[in-house]
Amino acid sequence: MTAVAGGELLATQDLGAYYGTRQAIAEVTIAFRRKAVTALIGPSGCGKTTLLRCFNRIHEISFDARVEGSVFLDGHDIYANDVDPMAIRRRIGMVFQRPNPFPTLSIFDNTIACAPKGLNYQGKMEAAERALRSAALWDEVKDKLRTSPLRLSGGQQQRLCIARAVAAHPEVLLMDEPTASLDPIATAVIEELMASLCKEFTIVAVTHNMQQAARVSSVTAFMLADETGVGRLIEADATSKLFTKPSDRRTEDYISGRFG
Amino acid sequence: MTVGPQFRRVARFVSPADRGFAAVVYGGSILFALLIIGLFVELVLGSWPSIIAFGPSFIWKSSWDPITSNFGALPMIFGTVMTSLIAIVLAAFIGIMAAVFLADFAPQWLGQPLSFLIELLAAVPSVVYGLWGLFVLAPFMRTTIGPALQHVLGWVPLFSGPIYGVGLLTGGIILALMIVPTVTAISRDVLVAIPRDLREASMALGSTKWETAIRVVLPAARVGVFGACVLALGRALGETIAVTMVIGNRPEISASLFAPSYTLASVIANEFTEATTSIYTSALIELGLILFLVSMAVNALARFMIWSVRGSERV
Amino acid sequence: MAQSASRHRNLARRRIVGGLGVGLALLCAIIGAACLLIILGYVIVQGAGALNRDFLTQLPHPVGVPGGGVGNGILGTFIILGIATAMAIPIGLLTGIYLSLFGRGPIPEALRFLSDVLSGVPSIAIGLFAYAVLVAPFKHFSAFSASFAFMMLMLPLLVRTSEQAIRSVPQTVREGALALGMSNFRATVRIVIPTAMPAIITALLLAIARVIGETAPLLFTAFGSQFWESNPNRPMAVLALQVFTYAISPYPSWQAQAWGGALLLIGAVFVLSLGARLMLRRAMRGLEA
Numbered sequence: 001m002t003a004v005a006g007g008e009l010l011a012t013q014d015l016g017a018y019y020g021t022r023q024a025i026a027e028v029t030i031a032f033r034r035k036a037v038t039a040l041i042g043p044s045g046c047g048k049t050t051l052l053r054c055f056n057r058i059h060e061i062s063f064d065a066r067v068e069g070s071v072f073l074d075g076h077d078i079y080a081n082d083v084d085p086m087a088i089r090r091r092i093g094m095v096f097q098r099p100n101p102f103p104t105l106s107i108f109d110n111t112i113a114c115a116p117k118g119l120n121y122q123g124k125m126e127a128a129e130r131a132l133r134s135a136a137l138w139d140e141v142k143d144k145l146r147t148s149p150l151r152l153s154g155g156q157q158q159r160l161c162i163a164r165a166v167a168a169h170p171e172v173l174l175m176d177e178p179t180a181s182l183d184p185i186a187t188a189v190i191e192e193l194m195a196s197l198c199k200e201f202t203i204v205a206v207t208h209n210m211q212q213a214a215r216v217s218s219v220t221a222f223m224l225a226d227e228t229g230v231g232r233l234i235e236a237d238a239t240s241k242l243f244t245k246p247s248d249r250r251t252e253d254y255i256s257g258r259f260g
Numbered sequence: 261m262t263v264g265p266q267f268r269r270v271a272r273f274v275s276p277a278d279r280g281f282a283a284v285v286y287g288g289s290i291l292f293a294l295l296i297i298g299l300f301v302e303l304v305l306g307s308w309p310s311i312i313a314f315g316p317s318f319i320w321k322s323s324w325d326p327i328t329s330n331f332g333a334l335p336m337i338f339g340t341v342m343t344s345l346i347a348i349v350l351a352a353f354i355g356i357m358a359a360v361f362l363a364d365f366a367p368q369w370l371g372q373p374l375s376f377l378i379e380l381l382a383a384v385p386s387v388v389y390g391l392w393g394l395f396v397l398a399p400f401m402r403t404t405i406g407p408a409l410q411h412v413l414g415w416v417p418l419f420s421g422p423i424y425g426v427g428l429l430t431g432g433i434i435l436a437l438m439i440v441p442t443v444t445a446i447s448r449d450v451l452v453a454i455p456r457d458l459r460e461a462s463m464a465l466g467s468t469k470w471e472t473a474i475r476v477v478l479p480a481a482r483v484g485v486f487g488a489c490v491l492a493l494g495r496a497l498g499e500t501i502a503v504t505m506v507i508g509n510r511p512e513i514s515a516s517l518f519a520p521s522y523t524l525a526s527v528i529a530n531e532f533t534e535a536t537t538s539i540y541t542s543a544l545i546e547l548g549l550i551l552f553l554v555s556m557a558v559n560a561l562a563r564f565m566i567w568s569v570r571g572s573e574r575v
Numbered sequence: 576m577a578q579s580a581s582r583h584r585n586l587a588r589r590r591i592v593g594g595l596g597v598g599l600a601l602l603c604a605i606i607g608a609a610c611l612l613i614i615l616g617y618v619i620v621q622g623a624g625a626l627n628r629d630f631l632t633q634l635p636h637p638v639g640v641p642g643g644g645v646g647n648g649i650l651g652t653f654i655i656l657g658i659a660t661a662m663a664i665p666i667g668l669l670t671g672i673y674l675s676l677f678g679r680g681p682i683p684e685a686l687r688f689l690s691d692v693l694s695g696v697p698s699i700a701i702g703l704f705a706y707a708v709l710v711a712p713f714k715h716f717s718a719f720s721a722s723f724a725f726m727m728l729m730l731p732l733l734v735r736t737s738e739q740a741i742r743s744v745p746q747t748v749r750e751g752a753l754a755l756g757m758s759n760f761r762a763t764v765r766i767v768i769p770t771a772m773p774a775i776i777t778a779l780l781l782a783i784a785r786v787i788g789e790t791a792p793l794l795f796t797a798f799g800s801q802f803w804e805s806n807p808n809r810p811m812a813v814l815a816l817q818v819f820t821y822a823i824s825p826y827p828s829w830q831a832q833a834w835g836g837a838l839l840l841i842g843a844v845f846v847l848s849l850g851a852r853l854m855l856r857r858a859m860r861g862l863e864a
Contacts, residue, residue, distance in 0.1 A: 058754050063679060086275055090756035100747040104769035113766075114755035161751065168755055281760035285676070288669025289686060292734065295666075295727060296689045302707040303700065357603035365597050366604070377608035383844045384614060385788020387815050388837045391822045392614050395621075395830070437614075440607050470593030491695075498697025500791035501819060525699045525791070532703075532795050548703045552696055559695030 009034050009202050010055065010092075010172050014069035017050050017059055024050040025231040028069075030221060032172075037194055037203040039217035039239065041210060043254065046223040047231020048206045049097075052174050055204065056092040057085040073172070090114065092172040093165030093201075097180045099157030101149035101164075108145040110160055114168045127167055134200075135163035136193050155186025162193065166201075173197065175205040179212070191216050210255060214243055222251045300552070307546035309539055318546060324511040324527075326535070331543035333550065335511040339428065339521035340551075343503060344496040346432025346517070347439055351496075352489045354436070355443025356478075359485075362444070363451035364459075364473040375448070382441035390505030393434040398425035398506055401433075406518055421516035424508060429517040431507040435499055439492035446491065446566065450484030451477060487565030494558040498551055500525035524551045618837050625835025635801060635817070638826050645836055647803050648814040655718050655797060656783060658807060659725035663782070667730050668775070671737025672763060678738070687735075694731035701727045702792025709796070716798035718811035724792035729782035736778030740771035740858070773858035777851045784847035788840045790815040815840060 011031035017024045025047035032038045040048040053059040054067055057078060070077045078088045101110050111128040112119075119127060128145070132138040137159040141152070149160055158178060165173060175194070179187040194203060194216045207213050213220050220243070221236035235248045246252045310318065314331060321332020358378065362371050402425030413419040454477050462472040478485065508520020509530055524547045535541040629644050636643030670690075674683050701724050709720035744767050752762035768775075793799075798810040799820065814836055821833035 056754060058750060061750065061753060084275060086756045086758055088756075089754055094751075094754035096747055096751060096754075098747055100745070100751040102748060102752065102766045102770070104766070104772075113752070114757060164751075164755065275758045275760075277760045278758045281758075281763070285669050285673045288666050289673040292666050292670040292730065293686055293689055295730070296693050298708070299693070299696065299701065299704045299727070302704050306703065306707050354603045354606055357600045358607050361597070361600035361604045365600060374604050374608050377611050378604070380845065380848060381607060381611040381614075383784055383848045384611070385790070385815060385837075385840050385844060387788055387790045387818050387822070388614070388618060388841055391818065391833055391837050392617055394822060396617055437610050440610070444604075444607060468589055468593040470596040471589065474596065494695050498695075498699065500697065500699040505819075505823060525697055528699050528703065529791055529794055532706075533798070545703055545707075548700045552700045555695050555697055555700075556692050559692065563691055 008032060008072075009074055010204070011072045012054075012070065013072065015051070015054060015071060016068040017047070017054050018066045018068075019062065020064040023228075023230045025054075025223075028223075028231075028233045030233055030236055032202055032204055033219055034202050035198055035200070036219060037198045037205060037217040038219040038221060038236075039213035040204065040206045040221050040223060041208065041213045041254075042223035042231070042234075043225075044208065045229070045231075046225045048208075048223050049176055050231065051223070052094075052176050052204060052206050055172070055174055056089050056094055058089070058094065060085070090168050091170055092174060093168055093170035094174040095158070095161050095165055095176065095178045097177045099154055099161050099181070101152075101157050101160050103148070103150055105149070106146045107141050107149050107152070107160060110149050111163050111167055113164055116169065128163075131163040131167035132160075134166050134197065135159045136189065136196075137163055153186070155182050155189055158182060158186070158190060159193065162190075162197075166197070171202060173201045173203045175203065177206050177208065179207075179209075187212075210243070214239060222246075222248075222254065224250055224254070303545060303549040303552055307542055307549045310542035310546040313539060314543070318543070319550070322513060324522075326531075326537075326540050329537060329539050331540070333524070333547055335513050336522050336524045336527050336547060337550070338513050339431075339507065340497060340523040340525070342428050342517075342521065343431040343435055343507065343523060344493055346429060347435030347496045348489060348493045350433065350436035351439045351443050351492055355440045355488075355492070356447050356485060358440070358444045359447035359451055360473050360478060362448045364469065364477065375445075378441050378444050381437070382445070384438075386438070386499065386501040387505075389434055389438055390502035393430060393502060393506040394426075397434065398430050401425050401427075401430050410518075417515040418517050421514070421518055423518045424520060426506050426508040426520055427516075427518045428507065428521045431503045431521070431523070432517075434502050434506055435496045438499060438502065439496050442492040442495060443488050446488035447481070447485045450481045450488065450566070453484075454480050483565050483568060487562045487568075490558055490565065491562035494555045494562060497558065498525055498555045500529050504529045524548075615841065618834060618841055621831070621834035622836075622838025625831050626838065630832070630835055634803065635812075635832075638824075638829070641828065643832075645812075645814055645817050645832065645839075647800065647812040648817040648836070649839070651718065651797065651800070651804065651811040652787065652814045654805060654807060655721045655725060655811065655813060656787060658719065658722035659729060659786065660779070660783065662722065663726040663729040663733055664779070666726075667733030668737050668768075670730075670734045671741060671775075672768075674734070674738040675741035676759075676763070678742070690731045690734045693727065694735075697791075698724070698728055698789055699791040702794065702796055705792060706795045716796060716810040717808050718797050718804070719807040721793050721797035721811070721813065722807065724796050725786045725789065728786050728789060728792075732782045732785065733775075733778055736781075737771070737775050740774035740778070741767055743774070744770045773854050777854040777858060780847045780851040780854060784844045784851070787843050787847070788815050790819050 008031040012028050015028040016026045028051055040051065042048050050059060055071055059065050059067060067079060070079060073091060102113060105113060108128055111131050112124050115124065115127045129138060132141060137156060140156060149157060152160065179190050197203060217239045219236060220239045222234045223231050224234050225231045234250055235246065243255055246255065318333055320334050322334040323330050323332050324335060362375055366374065402423050406423035409419050458476060458480060459472055462476040503523050504526035507523060507526055509522055509526060510520040511522045528544050528548055532544050535544055629642055631644055631649065632646045633644035634647055674686060677683055705720045705724035709723055710716055748770060749762055749767055752766040793813050793816045797813050797816060799816050800810045800812045804811045818833045818836035818840065821829040
């Protein structure tokens with residue numbers, strides 16, 4: 001088990017999450033390496049998405065959802081009583097399974113939907129360009145910034161969502177199976193993007209594609225649901241080690257395909 | 261630092277903007293609820309003098325005499341029930357048959373325009389129905405339909421007596437026209453929602469398409485279709501202006517469908533602004549209260565039935 | 576052989592019954608559609624004669640004086656509908672937002688039930704309510720009380736449709752907004768409601784179409800007027816009410832004007848319904864994408 005290492009940007013302690021009375025994850029304690037990609041892998045229903053949603057307090061917007069334990073951002077518990085979840089969400093950006101650009105806003109307005117306030121037009125334009133460039137989308141959309149994002153391809157929409165998250169200047173980027181709905185070419189573009197983004201952000205990405213985890217991450221965490229359906233963290237280690245010499249039998253079973 | 265595994269109840273609205281937003285949203289909803297509760301309370305308060313004065317016999321007394329301030333609602337209840345019954349019998353038959361056709365037999369090029377026209381029928385204002393009923397349907401009843409019915413069925417008390425044109429039957433027919441779209445639209449939706457397999461299973465057993473539609477699909481949808489009819493009945497009970505224009509407005513109970521009559525809604529429409537004494541006004545409001553309670557019960561029943569087959573979808 | 580022949584005969588009989596049945600069903604559908612066309616035909620033929628510039632712009636003339644129009648009624652319809660819409664939109668939208676965001680539990684369920692109850696209340700009973708609250712205490716009829724009644728008639732449709740429209744905005748869009756650190760307020764007002772807007776406008780158009788020809792509650796709220804009236808605190812002429820009054824009058828010239836007014840009403844209702852349909856198509860497109 002990985003202990004909470006001092007000085008990590010994002011870490012959890014005994015984290016549990018519930019939907020009503022049903023417990024989805026339990027006793028997750030993990031710390032994430034700064035400015036690196038950590039992949040969360042595991043079979044469907046093991047709670048990896050729920051875990052991710054606890055990190056930016058978006059889990060709690062589901063009806064009857066609760067959290068126990070702690071999540072530390074820069075050493076401060078984001079579930080402490082005086083913490084404003086909106087401030088947390090500005091520091092921890094999120095990219096979803098399916099691209100979810102705001103349908104009524106233009107590409108430009110999508111990008112700067114949550115950029116820092118108080119910018120004039122010039123400032124907004126610069127912020128948008130910077131964000132779109134870091135999402136490798138600028139060249140494709142620079143001539144149609146005022147059009148609807150719904151005309152973009154799925155991969156472009158997903159990169160727009162990344163740009164939107166990046167524009168808010170977060171410290172952490174959470175990615176929930178960001179390529180699940182994309183074709184292989186668009187997937188490759190997103191994976192390249194993750195490699196470049198991790199120079200600037202701490203990235204936690206959920207994937208159920210082990211090859212992808214091996215390609216993009218430097219650390220991999222493996223989760224598995226126990227007999228009662230509660231998701232637990234089995235182990236977390238350097239990706240190269242986890243995929244070659246896992247320390248837990250169950251990890252080995254999973255990566256060698258014995259769980260089906 | 262260890263944190264105990266205590267549950268955290270999470271406040272979903274924490275920022276000041278969100279608190280304000282939540283307060284405004286709650287405020288609007290409470291106002292909405294108060295309006296509806298206020299409607300009921302005001303009707304009860306307004307009819308209180310009449311409830312005290314006449315008691316429950318208000319419902320079965322048949323005198324309606326503003327001069328002696330002696331009021332009983334029976335003639336209006338009779339008129340309301342009769343017109344609504346005529347309407348629902350006609351509308352249920354035509355509406356359900358039309359729905360069966362639209363759901364199971366109509367090719368797209370025919371089904372869509374027919375549906376569109378029938379649904380537009382629901383949008384025609386009540387007063388326009390009344391106008392048409394008064395100047396077209398009522399004379400036609402007097403000169404053609406009425407005498408024809410009397411010629412064939414004159415020996416039945418229902419079709420005896422002089423034919424004025426305006427009266428129960430005319431009111432019922434106008435109401436039927438107004439509620440056919442309700443029956444058709446909802447029944448069609450319910451019928452369309454019946455799974456394909458059921459139809460295919462029946463066809464596979466050698467039934468014709470018509471037998472499938474009538475003996476298999478329609479029975480499977482009976483709760484929803486019945487609910488559609490009850491909902492339509494609720495509309496017929498409360499309909500005011502069109503009926504007021506063609507029913508003849510006479511507080512009498514007569515065996516003949518050709519006789520003029522009165523409904524709860526139309527007596528309010530006609531006499532409310534002319535009511536001179538407070539007990540007269542109060543008696544009229546009590547008619548409104550009866551109407552409110554009856555249509556509420558009918559509507560609740562209908563929605564319950566339609567919900568039970570269509571899930572929580574709105575009607 | 577004999578058996579087979581009888582089965583053939585039997586099948587033929589069933590086919591005929593089926594054919595007759597379908598014919599009957601078709602007939603019923605056509606009756607429904609034909610009724611509309613017949614009514615429409617009468618209103619157009621009888622009403623077109625009454626339509627002219629004076630009819631749209633003039634005050635009603637006294638009986639026996641030819642000409643005159645329903646200009647004040649048209650103005651009154653706009654004023655009363657305008658006020659009713661202005662009151663119904665905030666209450667309906669807020670309740671819709673409440674039901675869509677906090678939609679579970681006994682209180683929202685009770686509110687939905689109340690809303691359904693209200694949608695089934697006869698308009699005349701709502702007129703009585705408006706009379707009791709806004710006419711009786713002030714001892715005079717007013718256009719505002721009619722607006723209040725119209726608002727009550729519009730609310731159930733607005734509430735339930737805006738609830739559904741907001742609900743049908745994909746949850747991921749709302750989560751996307753919240754995940755960016757937007758407040759619930761901003762996420763709802765800036766992202767969710769604009770996405771639901773075409774559907775909400777559809778509902779609004781249908782609600783207006785429902786009340787524009789409504790007459791019963793006007794009898795003892797707006798009451799009617801012979802003058803150009805624009806003060807909502809005074810009795811006001813309304814087109815639907817004029818149609819009713821003229822129709823039951825014994826004067827042929829007034830009856831002719833009733834047809835003209837009916838044509839205007841039907842025209843308005845159809846334009847609104849058509850607009851709602853087009854809007855709905857847009858709403859569907861927006862949500863699919």
